[in-house]
Amino acid sequence: MIIALKALRKNRFKTALIFMSMTVSISMIFLISAISGGVVSMYSSMLKTDGDIIVTQKGIADTFFSDINRSMSDVVATFTGVKESSALILGASPVDKLPIVAIYGVSDNRYDSYTLSSGVYPRSGEVILGSKIYESLKSPKSIVVSKKTFAVSGVFKSRIGFEDGGVVMGLDDAGELFHKSASIFLISLDDLGQSSAVVAKINALDGDIEAKTTDSFIDSYNQFKIIKTSSDVIGAMAFLMGILGIVSMMSMVVNERKSEFGIMRSLGLSSWSIIGKLVVETLVVALLAFAVALGVSLGVLEIIEHVDKFQGYINGEISFALVLNVFIVSLLMAVVGTLLPALYASRIDPMTLIVRGGA
Amino acid sequence: MKITANHLTHYYGDECVLNDVTLSLESGKFVAIIGESGSGKTTLLSILSTLLNPTSGEVFFDDKTVAQWGNIDEFRRKKIGFVFQFHYLISYLTLRENIALGAMEPSAIEPLMEALGIEKLSRRYSDEVSGGQRQRAAIARALVNAPGVVFADEPTGNLDTKNAIMVYELFKRFATEGTGFVVASHDKKIAEYADIIIEMEDGKIVKISRK
Numbered sequence: 340m341i342i343a344l345k346a347l348r349k350n351r352f353k354t355a356l357i358f359m360s361m362t363v364s365i366s367m368i369f370l371i372s373a374i375s376g377g378v379v380s381m382y383s384s385m386l387k388t389d390g391d392i393i394v395t396q397k398g399i400a401d402t403f404f405s406d407i408n409r410s411m412s413d414v415v416a417t418f419t420g421v422k423e424s425s426a427l428i429l430g431a432s433p434v435d436k437l438p439i440v441a442i443y444g445v446s447d448n449r450y451d452s453y454t455l456s457s458g459v460y461p462r463s464g465e466v467i468l469g470s471k472i473y474e475s476l477k478s479p480k481s482i483v484v485s486k487k488t489f490a491v492s493g494v495f496k497s498r499i500g501f502e503d504g505g506v507v508m509g510l511d512d513a514g515e516l517f518h519k520s521a522s523i524f525l526i527s528l529d530d531l532g533q534s535s536a537v538v539a540k541i542n543a544l545d546g547d548i549e550a551k552t553t554d555s556f557i558d559s560y561n562q563f564k565i566i567k568t569s570s571d572v573i574g575a576m577a578f579l580m581g582i583l584g585i586v587s588m589m590s591m592v593v594n595e596r597k598s599e600f601g602i603m604r605s606l607g608l609s610s611w612s613i614i615g616k617l618v619v620e621t622l623v624v625a626l627l628a629f630a631v632a633l634g635v636s637l638g639v640l641e642i643i644e645h646v647d648k649f650q651g652y653i654n655g656e657i658s659f660a661l662v663l664n665v666f667i668v669s670l671l672m673a674v675v676g677t678l679l680p681a682l683y684a685s686r687i688d689p690m691t692l693i694v695r696g697g698a
Numbered sequence: 699m700k701i702t703a704n705h706l707t708h709y710y711g712d713e714c715v716l717n718d719v720t721l722s723l724e725s726g727k728f729v730a731i732i733g734e735s736g737s738g739k740t741t742l743l744s745i746l747s748t749l750l751n752p753t754s755g756e757v758f759f760d761d762k763t764v765a766q767w768g769n770i771d772e773f774r775r776k777k778i779g780f781v782f783q784f785h786y787l788i789s790y791l792t793l794r795e796n797i798a799l800g801a802m803e804p805s806a807i808e809p810l811m812e813a814l815g816i817e818k819l820s821r822r823y824s825d826e827v828s829g830g831q832r833q834r835a836a837i838a839r840a841l842v843n844a845p846g847v848v849f850a851d852e853p854t855g856n857l858d859t860k861n862a863i864m865v866y867e868l869f870k871r872f873a874t875e876g877t878g879f880v881v882a883s884h885d886k887k888i889a890e891y892a893d894i895i896i897e898m899e900d901g902k903i904v905k906i907s908r909k
Contacts, residue, residue, distance in 0.1 A: 342791065349790035602786045605749070606800030606839070607775025690749045692782050693740060693851050 343620045350592055357588045358624050358631075364581030365632035365669050366639075368574045372665070373640060373655030375570035380656055381499050383557045388452050388499075390525030391534055393556045394541055397549040400561050402429050402523055407548050409510060409521035412446065418540055420533035425449035426521040428513040432485045434506060435476055441505035442484065444513020449525070453507060458493025461508055465492040469503035482506070485516050500644075500654035526550075578672060585621060585676025593617070593684040600684040601692045610685035617681040618674055625673035629666055633657070699725050699759055699777060699846025699878055701746060706755035708741050715741045716752070717901040723880065723894065725846060728873040730892035731882045738901040740851055743882040747778060747849035759846070775800055779840030781850035785832040787824040793835040794820035801842045810838050814868065830861035837868060847878035854885055866891040 347354045386393055394415070396405040409426040416424040428444030450460040453467060461467050466482065466489040473494045476482065481490045484506065497503040514520060526541075528534060534552050541550035557563065593600070603613055640655040701723040708716040716738045723729050731739040744750035746757055748764050756763060759777065767773045787796045793816060797807050811817040814834045816827075824832050833853065840848045850869070854862035862885065869879045870891045881888060889895050889907075897905040 342795065345790045598784075598786050599788050602788070603799065604771075605774065605780045607771045607773070608800055609771045688749070689780070690744060692780075692784075692786060693744055693749060 340619065340623075343616065343623055346596075346616075346620055347623060350595070353588050353592050354624060357585055357621070358628050360584030360588065361581055361625055361628035361669070361672065362632045362635065364577045364584065364672065365629055365665060366635045367577035367580075368665055368668060369632055369636035369657065369661070370639060370655065371570050371573045371577070372661055373636065373657045374643075374653055375566045376658070376661065377500075377653070377655040378566055379557075379563050381501050381654055382563075385499050385501060386525065386553050386557065388525075390553045391528045391531060392524075392526040392538055392541070392550055393553050394524035394526065394548055394550045395522070395556075397547050399549075403431070405429075405522045406519040407521050407524070408545075409446070409514075411545060411548065412521065412524045414544065415524060415526060415541055418537055420529055420537050422527045422529045423448060424524050424526045426510055427523050427525060428510060428517055428519060429522040430513065430517040432516065434472070434484050435479070435482050437472070437475065440472060440484075441501050442513060442516065443502070443505055443507045444510045444517070444521075445507060446510050450507075453495040453497065453502075455493045456496050458491070461489075461492045463509055463512060465490045466506050466508040466512075467491070467493040467495055469505050469507075470494055470496045471500070471503040472505065475504075484508075487516065525553075578668060581672045582676040585673065586679055589617065589621065589677055589680035590683070593680045596684070597687055598692060600687045601689045604685075604687060605689035605692065610682075613685040614678070614681040617684060618677050621673040621677040622670065625669050629669040632669075633662065633665075700761070701847065701878075701880070702758040702761070703742075703746060704756050704758070706742070706745055706752045706757070708738075708745060708750070708753045715901050716745070719755070719901075719903055721896065721903065721906070723878070726873060726876045726878050727893040728869050728891060729878070729880045729894040729896065730888045731880065731896045731898060732884065732886065732888065733898035735884065737898040739882040739884075739896075739898045741901075742896075742898065743849055743851055743880060746880060747780065748774065775802065776843060777846050779843070779845040779848035781833070781836050781840050781848060781853045783852040783855040785824065785829075785836040787832055787835055787839075789824055792821050792823055793827065793831075793838075796824070796835060797839045797842055799839065803843070806842055806844070807838075810842055814838050828861075829857055830864060833857060833861065833865055834868070837865070841872065841877065845877065847880060848872075850879065850881040850883075852883055853881060854883065854888075859887075862887065 394407065395402055396407050399405045412424045412426040415421060425448050426446040430442040431439050432442050434440040456470060458467065468491055479491055481488050489508065510521065528537060538550045538552060600613055637657060643649055643653050703719060703721050706716055706719040719742060731742055733739045745752045748770060759767065764770055764773055794807060797811065798804060801807055808817065811820060814837060816831055816834050816838065819827050819831060854865050857865065866888055869881065873879050873893065893909050895907040896903055
């Protein structure tokens with residue numbers, strides 16, 4: 340280990356380049372995974388709040404395009420095992436100076452899922468604002484949503500970024516804005532064991548609607564799949580870029596240290612011992628790059644969370660599982676990236692020392 | 699370690715640089731291979747030291763080929779040592795760390811450094827000591843596993859006369875203690891110290907003198 344540290348110090352410029360390349364790659368993997376995971380987690384949490392079953396228009400790709408008859412929510416509420424059924428309209432619209440804001444039209448029975456920090460729940464022509472958008476718009480008394488003015492009746496605080504940066508209004512007002520009856524129903528049950536029976540009963544109610552347990556909806560939701568796939572592809576590209584960075588820099592390092600490896604071979608050090616030495620050197624850099632990348636990523640996410648422009652919609656989460664995964668990926672990147680140059684180093688013929696010595 | 703070479707021939711492309719060389723070197727001797735540039739001395743040394751495979755012919759160490767000794771890395775580590783024209787000490791390691799690089803028994807390092815007069819330089823780096831001290835450290839590195847034979851290619855090529863003599867005297871001293879030395883050199887002074895002198899010309903041995 341001491342020898343590895345000395346070798347890294349001796350080749351400090353190239354070590355710094357390998358370190359920077361790895362830090363950028365690992366940070367990219369952290370950030371893309373954290374942000375995409377955060378988006379999925381925020382939307383999932385929102386749906387899971389008082390929602391064991393979700394009902395949408397059948398075959399719809401995105402809940403934003405769903406349009407179902409809100410009166411069916413009252414019918415569903417009468418089913419055995421259903422504790423409560425609430426209707427929501429999910430939309431997005433410019434609000435004052437902000438180009439796009441999430442708008443939630445909710446049935447009266449859903450208001451109590453929003454904890455007010457000030458004011459009262461909205462009546463017709465009124466809205467409540469998430470604390471983030473309330474701050475962003477500098478504590479407005481009223482706001483303009485799609486050319487229509489609404490009085491602000493209260494402010495709520497939500498840990499879900501999409502809600503905290505959003506506007507909540509009555510279902511009728513939202514229905515007028517977005518020309519639909521309802522986007523989804525969120526149904527809570529007395530007993531989760533009854534979910535299959537209730538889902539089947541709702542699906543039998545109308546051929547144009549589709550009920551799923553919230554967990555199964557989240558698993559099959561196309562938008563989440565797209566986000567996750569995109570994140571995986573970008574993460575894989577960052578991983579490959581990291582490997583290529585290490586391969587190119589380590590190849591230069593090995594070339595510069597040719598006589599060193601030639602001497603090792605002449606002393607009878609095995610190929611594996613030489614490969615091991617180089618892998619340890621890169622692993623040391625990888626550990627440092629991982630720690631710095633974690634710090635950088637946490638810092639960037641903290642900054643993003645407080646940038647008004649993002650309205651709290653980008654809210655990355657770095658979980659312990661993600662840290663562990665990226666740690667393993669970082670070590671793998673170091674080992675894979677070093678392997679090829681190290682193999683070359685391990686095969687350097689000590690004869691080159693004599694040829695260079697030239698008798 | 700007794701070294702026997704049978705009918706060694708080597709070509710670089712079409713050029714024959716070693717032509718049917720046969721010789722037998724007893725153990726614990728200081729052997730000098732001398733000759734002009736291009737005489738084939740370095741090629742012979744490279745083949746004898748396992749660094750180069752001959753086009754034809756065989757080398758035996760105590761009557762066994764390298765393959766019969768087993769793994770070549772293990773053979774090099776335990777049985778032979780190398781000293782090159784350039785010291786090739788690793789610049790980011792201290793002299794002691796350089797010597798320890800291939801050492802099987804770390805306790806052998808200090809007595810060896812003392813025997814070579816570099817014990818006070820153990821924490822110095824190669825760029826902090828003189829050329830002679832560097833070459834002594836390189837010799838210590840070659841001797842640390844008490845090999846049967848040390849091969850040296852122009853070991854005094856970069857040294858002044860005083861340091862060159864010091865190196866030859868060291869070789870002679872360790873040879874009397876049982877370690878064989880096979881040294882390729884164009885320095886005629888080596889003949890004063892070596893037990894066996896092999897003179898080469900045009901890829902052939904033209905004379906072998908024994909003291």
